[in-house]
Every structure is written in structure tokens, then in C-alpha cells.
Amino acid sequence: MNRRAIRGIAIVAALATALAGIAAGTAAAADASGVTVRGSVHQASIIGATPGTAVVLRRNGKELQHGTADVNGGFLFRNQPAGKGYAISSTNGGKDTTSTTFRVLGTANPPRSFYAKQRLPVTNLSSTSGYGYLRTRDGTTLSVQVVLPGPPDKGPYPSVVEYSGYDPSSPSTSQPQYKLVMPALGYAWIGVNIRGTGCSGGAFNFFENLQSLDGYDAIETVAAQPWSNGRVGMVGISYAGISQLFVARTRPPHLTAITPVSVIDDTWRGTLYPGGIYNNGFAKGWANDRMQQNKWPNPDAPKWVQTRISNGDTTCANNMKLRGQNVDLLAQITKHPYTTNFEKDFRYDLPQGAKSLAPAYFVNRINVPVFLAGAWQDEQTGPHWANMINHFSKKIVLRVDGQNGVHTEQLDPNVLRDTLEFLDLYVAKRVPHIPASVRSVVPALWAQITGIPGMQLPPDRFDPSMSYAQARAKYQAEKPVKILWEVGAAPGTPPGALLPAAQTRYRAWPIPSTTATAYYFGPRGSLTRTAPPSHGTDSYRPDPAARPATSYTGSSDGIWKATPDYNWAPEQDGSSLSYITPPLARATTMAGTGSVDLWISSTARDSDVQATLSEVRPDGTERYVQSGWLRLSHRKLDKKRSTELNPYHSDSKSDVAPMPSGRYVLARLALFPFAYQFRAGSRIRLTIDAPGGNRPLWKFDTFATQGTVTNRVEWGRGGASRVVLPVLATGPALPSVPAPCPSIRAEPCREYVAPRGQE
Secondary structure, eight states, rough: OOOOOOOOOOOSSSHHHHHHHHHHOOEEETTOOEEEEEEEEEEEEEEEEEEOOOEEEEEEEEEEEEEEEOTTTEEEEEOOOEEEEEEEEEEEEEEEEEEEOEEBBSSOOOHHHHHTOOOOSSSSSSTTTTEEEEEOOTOOEEEEEEEEOGGGGGEEEEEEEEESSSSTTTTTTOOOOHHHHHHTOEEEEEEOOOOTTTTOOOOOOTTTOOOOOOOHHHHHHHTTTTHHHHHHHOOOOEEEEEEHHHHHHHOOOTTTEEEBBBBOOOOOIIISGGOOOOOTTTHHHHHHHHHHHHHHTTTTOOOOHHHHHHHHHHHHHHHHGGGGGGGOOOHHHHHHHHSSSOOGGGGGSTTTTTGGGGGGGGOOOOOOOOEEEEEOOOOOSSGGGGGGGGGSSSOOOOOEEEEEGGGGGGGGGHHHHHHHHHHHHIIIOOOOOOOOHHHHTHHHHHHHHHHHOOOOOOOSSTTTSOOOOHHHHHHHHHSSSSEEEOOOOOOOOTOOOOOEEEEEESSSSSSOOEEEEEEEEEEBBBEEESSSSSEEEEEEOOGGGOOOSSSSOTTGGGGGSSSOOOOOOOOOTTSSEEEEOOSSSSSEEEEEEEEEEEEEEEESSSEEEEEEEEEOOTSSSEEEEEEEEGGGOOOBBBBBTTTTTTTBBBGGGGOOOOOOOOEEEEEEEEEEEEEEEOOOOOOOEEEEEOOOOOSSSSSOOOOOTTTTEEEEEEEEOOOOOEEEEEESSSSSOOOOOOOOTTTTTOOOOOEOOTTOOOO
């Protein structure tokens, strides 16, 4: 989601009524003062008011809201019911002015004629590319860049839209991986900036409903272009991947497939507040970047935006006038530490509160084929994305690639080939084929990411003599979930190369053959398949200062290199607990989520817990596998959504409870999704400590204990603390000797340091 990561409804009853409603909702000039008002979807805005003066929204003469025009002369009124009779009053030059009346829109979609009237420029940058603006249903214009695979009159072409708040519409700095590749494959590529970003108008709020409806309008406008064959897909990684899920739920009629990669399933639980603990590392930094990049006036605004305005782009300049109304994301983050509904100002924008920002709750509405991919150790968006796989409708074609690795892993040779294959089948509707021209270009992308030259796309999988129907039938007969194992450790390749050591396929996720396998805590840090007959407790003093806050301190793109310089610091005696199995008699493969079931007490009213799964190998090294987190006051489970392998917490304010004094409680903590094979002779280790030290970019706003808090974990009869892990009946055919350190991407190694008493 980092900018650098990408460089990493009802139908209106009658046509006449719909056209009148759209027109009335777009804009109405008040008088010669230059004040403009506009009705939007459950919103109304004014621009051109005198900065600092009062503005008032009325409906049929009754005052509804009031505010103060910002430094740009703008103000946005949110949370308004649909209907007509609205007007805005303002003071300009000492004179009160009231606009003519206008309509506030509901969520009804415009007629197709609204889109058919628009024409996107396609030749003002080159003979096959153009920059311009797309008009949405409320009259807001979004900045757009179009790159065609050939002359406009040689179409029509299948199209793909990349939609985000970074720079997709920039003629000079848009994300290159899809902009370069898709036209070479015969697709029209269209980059669209979300409202309130780039040169797009309107105000920005994180994935509000209006933003999804804008995406609907973008898809339908592209489909109506004379160079489009009417089949439109979506592409993009991270921000441009997440946006696809939100747009697809609105069901644009001409959207034919989406390919979201490196995404989230739940903004709150997956990235922002994992386990109820604020991620004040990446999540906070990303929110701050969005605020800084998109405000206006702003010397740090994207250079391409500044250049367009200085070169006379009056549309871009006018679109800055509502930027002062962009929502303060940092204020919203700190204001909502629970998954309860947001304040009334967002009743229409985010009608289900935090659930409105959790694709897992609405992906079942998506009715087009979906290709989904992600990494178990993604340092930005995290690995929680896999928890929504089984929420998609069973009626659609769904394909999933999961692998170890970092945020940019979804651009690697195997996943990129799979993405292009999917688009050929469901957007272009042809037998998948990657031409030599594309194969010769993309290795430079991987060399830039990893520093390793020469990596190639895998060969095409379909015989060119096949018919399209035969190719699609073959594809749909395959098991839909693919796991790439030990990416970075493929035999015969340099350590850290973007290639897996093995691949396997499954019918679903969670994998049907998974066995929930318990390992119980015991005396002297033992971890065994049966609960110990004795009873005891272990104590530790959680201290986030005992280790570095992160496991990496270099540049954000340095983490994508072949073998980053991790600093995965060892655990400290006294501030952690460690439980470890005897050497495994045979290789044990796991894939899924895990549950750390702690009978725990604390001398504090609340405490934060981190659990880390790792492999201790016969050579004395230890490799990171996965982590999970829990603020103990958030231990209340949602019993309907929780399983033996995946505890799911309500995280609502009403369910938060302090730790009882002197008493043990059961607190179940979820290990985030992963896939890993523990080799014969290795040992499985589980470590309990304060949050931090295991992630490259995630930090945690955890309790600063200074070592004065004591947590106790109970094991044995009456308090069987344990970890439950997702063991597969069979695993991939990997080398019997564990991969060298370093090699496996995003799974750093360190020398194993045994805690006192476990030497």
C-alpha cells in the first residue's frame, strides 16, 4: 500500500427521472461570486466561498448543518438523506448568498446513456495514449490515463482498470508493471485516481461507499468507449488491489473479472489493530502519507500534479478546491480502537462501521471471476487476507495463490503468469498466451525488486491449438487454491530468487485435509502432543523494550531484495516464555491459521501478548514462521465465527474486560495464516512475549511496562495451555535438508539461543 511499494441500489424508475436527478445533483452556480454547490451521494459540497466564513446547509428552508469554509473556500456536508430541496448559504464579501436548490443523490446507478456520452482522450500523450478526466454521477471529475495496445480505430480492445489513490493516472509516474505489460498483451490499460487524490476532484475518505460507486462509474465509462469491446477487468497490487474488492461488490454490469493481489480482508483486524493492538508502524505511516500527499496547498504534493497545474490544467487546479475536506485518517484511527460503528457523520459513507472496511464481510456479493494472491509474511498489508477465501460466493470462479514472502511477491514470475492467464480467460476470452515481447521485458522488474537478474516467466500452460472453450474447461477443472512453498529456496537458483521449491493445489481454504493438532505446554518449556500429568505455571515480565521494535531497519524497498539484512533479535530471558517440541520424527507440513490457547493471569489490568511460531533446526539455527497478537482485554470471542484453529474476537467496546486480579482466564490468540514444512529432526518452538521485534515494518502501540508487570501462564490439569496447529496429511516434495539461511523469502533466520532451563 506504500506508494513506493508499487513503482511496489436500486434502478431509477424512468430514464427521464434519472437524467433529471443526475443533472440536478451535479452542480449549481449561485451567482457571479464564483460559488459552486454540488449534491453528491448522501453528501453536499460548496467551493468558492470566502475562506473562514460560515456556510449553512438547508433543506426546504430548514437548517441541517453548518460549518466554516476552509482555506480553499470549500466545505463538505456529509450524512444527508437523498432527495431534492437542498441549498447552501455562504457569506462572500460581506454579502449573504444562498444557492439555487439542488438534489442529494442516493445510491441508484445512472442510466447507460450517462456513460455513453463521455469520451476519454486517447491520443494527446502519444498516438495510442491520452490523459483526461472522467465524470462521475455527481459531476466530480477523476483524472484518467489511457494506454491502448494500438490505434483507437483498430479496436475494439479488452480493457483493464487500475484504480487507486497513488498515481495511476499520472502520465509520468504511474505504476509501471501493469501499464507496460497489459497493452503489450493486447489490453487497453486505464489508470484512474480515486477522488481526493492525484488530479481528481472531490474529497477523500478511506474506502467510503462513494469511492466504490466512483469505481462503478469508471468501469461503465470505459466499457462505453468506442475502442472498448465492453469487457472490462481490474488489475493492481496493494491499494489498487484492495479497491477492486470494493468496486466489484457494486456489480458494474460490464465488469468481467478482478485480480486483487497483496490485499486485506479486514482493515481493523488484519492491519490496523491486529489482536486489538494499534499498529503504529506501517498502518500509521500509510495513513499519514495519504494525508500529506493529498492535502492542498501542499509543496509535497505529487510532482506530476504540481506540474499539471503550473502548466495550465485548470481542471486539476479546480479539483484541489475540496482537498481541505479530506478526512483526517490519523484522527479516525485513534478515535476508533474498537469495531463499533463509526460516528453519525459517516452513517451513509460507512454504514456498517468497521465492517464497511472489511472485505471479508461483503466479498460474497462479488459476482465475477476473482484471482486472489498474497504472502504469509507481507510486511505491509499482512497475511490476514487468506481468512476471506472461504467467504467468496461458491457460484463464481475463484483462484488463489498463497506463498511465503513480502508485499511485492505477487509480481513474481509464477503469480504474474497466473494473473495474466486468468485475465486472458475471463476478460479477453481467449486461450492464454504470453508473447515473447512481454517475456523479454518483465525480468527487469524482478531484477529491480530482488537484485537478481535473469529470472523468467514460466512457460505457457495451454496448447495454442486448443479452442477457447477447451482451455477454459481445462482451467476450471483444476483445484482452485495453489500454495507456492519456500519461495527463495528453489534448487539451483540463487538464494532469495522469486521462485518456489514446490507447488501444490487444494480444493479449498482452509484446506479440507487439515487436522487441528494440539501441542501442550509443559514443565521446563516442553511442548508435547499430550497434556502433562503434572500441573504448574510459568511467569514472564512482558517488556516491549527488551528487543528492537522491528526486525528490519533498512529502506522500505530494501526488504524486497533477495536476502535483506534482517535483525531478528533473540528472545530475552525473563521477558518471554518459550515452549519447544522434541525433534520431529518426520517432516510435518502445516497450512492455515493456528490458535494459541493461554490460561493466563496478569498483575496488570491489561496486557498485550505476542506469540511466535518458529522452527529450531538441527544445525542450531532458528527460522521465523508466523506470529499473532492479542490485547488481553479483547479476549471475548465471537463464538459463531471462531473455530478450533482460528479464534475470532468481537473487539467491540461493550465486550472489553480488564484482567481479573489474581485469577487465570482463557485467552485464545490467533496465529495469522501461514504455510510451512517443519523438517524431520527440527523442533517446533512457540514463544510468548510482548509485541514487537518480529516484523519488518509493523510496530505496536503496546503497554510500556518497564518490566514491572508479571504475566503467568498455567499448564497441565485444570489449565491446559496449548497451541493448536493446522497439520496436513501430506506435504509438498521438498528436499529433506532444510533450506539454507538466508534463502526463504520473508522468513529470517537467527542463531538459536535456548532459554535458561532448556539448554
